[in-house]
Amino acid sequence: MSDHDAQLITINNIHLKARVSTLHFIRKFNKKGIFEFGIKLSFETWDNVFENNDINSMYNNFLNTYLRTFYSSFPLKKPVIKANGNAWITMGIKTSCKHKRELYCLYKNSNDPLLKDHYKFYCRILSNIIKEAKKRYFSKEVETSKNKMKTIWDITRLLTGMRTKNDDVHQLNTHDNTIFDSQTMPDFLNNYFLSITGKNHNVSDKIDNLTDYLNSTRDGPYPDMKY
Numbered sequence: 001m002s003d004h005d006a007q008l009i010t011i012n013n014i015h016l017k018a019r020v021s022t023l024h025f026i027r028k029f030n031k032k033g034i035f036e037f038g039i040k041l042s043f044e045t046w047d048n049v050f051e052n053n054d055i056n057s058m059y060n061n062f063l064n065t066y067l068r069t070f071y072s073s074f075p076l077k078k079p080v081i082k083a084n085g086n087a088w089i090t091m092g093i094k095t096s097c098k099h100k101r102e103l104y105c106l107y108k109n110s111n112d113p114l115l116k117d118h119y120k121f122y123c124r125i126l127s128n129i130i131k132e133a134k135k136r137y138f139s140k141e142v143e144t145s146k147n148k149m150k151t152i153w154d155i156t157r158l159l160t161g162m163r164t165k166n167d168d169v170h171q172l173n174t175h176d177n178t179i180f181d182s183q184t185m186p187d188f189l190n191n192y193f194l195s196i197t198g199k200n201h202n203v204s205d206k207i208d209n210l211t212d213y214l215n216s217t218r219d220g221p222y223p224d225m226k227y
Contacts, residue, residue, distance in 0.1 A: 024074035032170040035180035037073035044069070088137035096126050 048061040074194040100122060138155050145151035156162070172179040172188065178186050214222060 007091075010136060024079065026079050027074040028077055029074060030170060032180055032182060033073050036182065038068045039181060040073060041066075064199065088133045093126075093130060093133060096129070100126055 029190070037074055037094070046062070049058050052058045052061060100119075103122055104116075104121045107115055133193055141155065142151050169185065170180065172185045174188065179188060
């Protein structure tokens with residue numbers, strides 16, 4: 001049959017298993033990972049590729065090396081699922097809020113004091129209902145959580161509008177250049193702090209009492225140290 005003809009297949013008596021929800025992971029791409037990916041590839045000799053005569057083996061060796069480097073530079077990470085701050089809203093609350101807006105329109109276009117009092121009374125009741133719905137929802141979230149402390153902090157950030165800070169360091173600016181490699185950055189800092197003391201003046205050779213030296217660097221004595 002030609003590949004231009006429609007292909008139709010009918011399969012009967014198929015019993016599919018219920019789909020089990022799986023946890024999805026994602027790969028995070030940034031400048032740091034891209035830089036590491038290029039560095040790691042540059043260190044590869046590719047001997048298992050060029051010294052092989054079989055085209056299939058060459059391709060498999062190349063792909064294995066490439067994917068190993070790719071996976072190590074861009075590892076899988078569990079995505080952070082943001083908490084839903086409106087999950088406590090029920091259908092009854094939505095209906096009440098809609099009715100509240102209708103009462104507000106009537107109240108603004110009317111001079112009836114009874115309608116004004118009814119609207120304010122309705123707002124107080126709805127406000128108490130919303131507070132109680134939030135309280136029950138978030139209390140249930142904490143009770144059913146496996147990590148209660150983390151859940152409490154997530155709820156606190158959600159209700160207060162706090163945003164988590166990203167403390168990831170992607171580059172280190174030095175006097176000579178900029179370092180992007182995460183393996184080189186700690187080595188540079190380690191060498192810096194190990195060698196910085198040797199560049200300073202050796203105070204102990206000139207002054208016997210270091211306390212006097214410290215006191216001479218400022219007006220008045222230093223406060224007492226308490227441990």
